[in-house]
Amino acid sequence: AKDAGKGQWRRYQPELHAVIVERLQLRTELERSLVAGGFELEFQPILTLADSTVAGFEALVRWNHPTRGRLLPGQFIDVAEESGHIVALGRWILIQAITEACRWHATAGGAAPYVSVNVSLRQFRSAGFLASVHAALSHAGLPPHRLMIEITESMLMRDDDRILADLAALRREGVRIAIDDFGTGYSSLSYLHQVPLDAVKLDKLFTASITTDPKQAALVDGIIRLARTLGLDVIAEGIETAAEHVLLASLGCPYGQGFRFARPLTPQATLSMIIEEFDT
Ligand code: C2E
Numbered sequence: 001a002k003d004a005g006k007g008q009w010r011r012y013q014p015e016l017h018a019v020i021v022e023r024l025q026l027r028t029e030l031e032r033s034l035v036a037g038g039f040e041l042e043f044q045p046i047l048t049l050a051d052s053t054v055a056g057f058e059a060l061v062r063w064n065h066p067t068r069g070r071l072l073p074g075q076f077i078d079v080a081e082e083s084g085h086i087v088a089l090g091r092w093i094l095i096q097a098i099t100e101a102c103r104w105h106a107t108a109g110g111a112a113p114y115v116s117v118n119v120s121l122r123q124f125r126s127a128g129f130l131a132s133v134h135a136a137l138s139h140a141g142l143p144p145h146r147l148m149i150e151i152t153e154s155m156l157m158r159d160d161d162r163i164l165a166d167l168a169a170l171r172r173e174g175v176r177i178a179i180d181d182f183g184t185g186y187s188s189l190s191y192l193h194q195v196p197l198d199a200v201k202l203d204k205l206f207t208a209s210i211t212t213d214p215k216q217a218a219l220v221d222g223i224i225r226l227a228r229t230l231g232l233d234v235i236a237e238g239i240e241t242a243a244e245h246v247l248l249a250s251l252g253c254p255y256g257q258g259f260r261f262a263r264p265l266t267p268q269a270t271l272s273m274i275i276e277e278f279d280t
């Protein structure tokens with residue numbers, strides 16, 4: 001048995017080795033790109049479903065990797081989270097997103113869309129996170145309600161009083177809070193009213209099957225009703241077809257985003273869209 005174990009270890013070792021080396025390499029490159037400015041944000045519109053006007057934009061990070069080209073967050077956020085680089089990267093993302101939102105504000109004034117920023121657990125719990133949000137907002141002069149922060153369900157399931165207290169503090173300042181990927185975690189709906197919260201983002205898994213699976217549609221209907229009863233906004237993610245848009249709107253879902261409306265846009269294209277929509 002011992003030999004078999006050894007043999008197995010020897011067989012798997014090269015692959016394991018490659019994975020570890022790749023992750024270590026990504027880490028080093030992350031660090032370099034943080035200094036060299038190798039990251040960019042794109043912005044995907046969030047629409048009011050009833051009239052297809054733009055309500056906000058979600059900031060999504062991209063990495064122009066020195067050798068591997070443009071990487072999506074799925075290819076590096078985990079590593080950044082594991083290594084702790086997410087704290088510095090997240091801070092850059094927040095400042096960048098707020099800076100762009102200020103440009104929108106300067107263009108469209110009071111009707112300007114808000115910016116929604118993804119914040120990971122490690123970033124949220126890092127020392128000085130609250131202060132950094134406050135500083136970024138006041139430095140830029142962006143009204144706090146023009147910022148939404150997206151957190152994950154798993155963050156709330158940790159039953160961590162400090163997280164709840166910090167969320168409450170952000171909301172007192174006027175920042176809005178959304179739960180991302182809602183419905184994919186182990187959430188019981190029952191915790192919704194106990195958490196300081198403004199919106200839930202219905203995961204794209206729901207949207208994808210809503211027009212073909214009546215049970216799924218009934219479930220989404222229930223979630224939307226419950227959320228609205230609790231005074232929460234609902235943002236449906238991953239709307240790809242007109243049929244999904246129409247069905248969600250008819251269920252009373254107020255907001256949505258997805259390729260049906262737009263892919264994530266460069267900052268310049270985002271500004272153009274805002275000028276077109278809000279300027280006269
Ligand atoms: P997410 O927060 O759920 O973001 C939505 C993802 O769905 C984005 O992928 C977006 O491009 C994609 N998407 C939008 N509309 C559609 C659609 O109609 N159909 C489909 N199939 N997909 C759609 P992206 O940009 O690759 O981001 C993936 C994930 O990476 C995000 O999921 C989020 O969890 C994370 N992420 C992105 N940016 C950041 C960031 O700045 N900080 C942190 N901590 N995480 C981020």
Ligand code: CA
Nearest residue numbers: 058118150180
């Ligand atoms: Ca998100």
Ligand code: CA
Nearest residue numbers: 180181201237
């Ligand atoms: Ca999501």
Ligand code: CA
Nearest residue numbers: 118152180181
């Ligand atoms: Ca996600």
